[in-house]
Amino acid sequence: MSLPIAIVASGNGTNAQAMIDLMKQGVLDVDIRLIFCNRPNARVIERAKAAGIPWQMEDHKAYPSREAFDAVMTEALKKSGAELIVLAGYMRLLTSTFLDAFKNRVINIHPSLLPAFGGGVHAGPDALAHGVKLSGCTVHFVEMEVDSGPIIIQAAVPCDAEDDEESLMNRIHVLEHRIYPQAVQWIAEGRVHVQGRRVSVAKADRKLAVPGENSLVWPPLEEGF
Ligand code: GAR
Numbered sequence: 001m002s003l004p005i006a007i008v009a010s011g012n013g014t015n016a017q018a019m020i021d022l023m024k025q026g027v028l029d030v031d032i033r034l035i036f037c038n039r040p041n042a043r044v045i046e047r048a049k050a051a052g053i054p055w056q057m058e059d060h061k062a063y064p065s066r067e068a069f070d071a072v073m074t075e076a077l078k079k080s081g082a083e084l085i086v087l088a089g090y091m092r093l094l095t096s097t098f099l100d101a102f103k104n105r106v107i108n109i110h111p112s113l114l115p116a117f118g119g120g121v122h123a124g125p126d127a128l129a130h131g132v133k134l135s136g137c138t139v140h141f142v143e144m145e146v147d148s149g150p151i152i153i154q155a156a157v158p159c160d161a162e163d164d165e166e167s168l169m170n171r172i173h174v175l176e177h178r179i180y181p182q183a184v185q186w187i188a189e190g191r192v193h194v195q196g197r198r199v200s201v202a203k204a205d206r207k208l209a210v211p212g213e214n215s216l217v218w219p220p221l222e223e224g225f
Pocket of ligand 1: 120
């Protein structure tokens with residue numbers, strides 16, 4: 001049976017789109033039960049509509065507190081039957097109410113090689129300002145402390161003095177759209193094991209994807225991703 005998941009997003013939704021596309025191609029074995037969004041004009045809503053996926057928008061500004069908003073979000077996600085909550089560009093802090101309801105079942109993607117440049121919403125520009133030579137993206141389990149949970153997969157990309165935010169983020173996004181669905185697929189296949197901070201992915205009889213030029217992904221991507 002396909003893994004029932006819900007995607008929680010605030011903005012453009014390109015990561016959500018990558019999962020929709022791979023699900024429709026039969027590569028990603030999930031059933032996207034709900035796309036939940038906290039911003040009225042977010043493009044991700046149009047993507048959900050276009051794909052015929054159930055969606056729900058709750059403007060967080062209409063709620064008196066973070067707790068009140070998270071309670072409504074938790075209820076919607078529970079009702080959807082999702083067993084994995086996929087944060088894809090969700091730009092709000094989470095309460096313990098929400099995380100306790102989905103213990104060890106919430107994952108996130110962040111546009112840096114965590115723990116570098118975690119905890120903020122400007123990871124790309126911050127990395128450029130620091131002058132790093134490698135940047136990238138990380139998929140991790142979510143814990144109370146922002147961007148801190150056990151890491152499932154990371155991709156590294158080069159970072160040049162000539163880069164600006166757009167060029168670096170474009171490079172990172174290409175890899176986000178590959179490593180995030182791959183991490184979800186490993187979870188769907190029951191191959192992800194967490195021991196403390198250490199995450200392992202059980203080997204399976206799969207061909208590996210052809211490695212991209214100028215990037216390093218670990219664990220390696222499998223065919224289709
Ligand atoms: C992605 O780059 C993701 O890594 C980042 O937001 C973007 C969402 O893009 N997430 C964070 O910064 C979380 N702290 P998308 O809406 O096109 O998927």
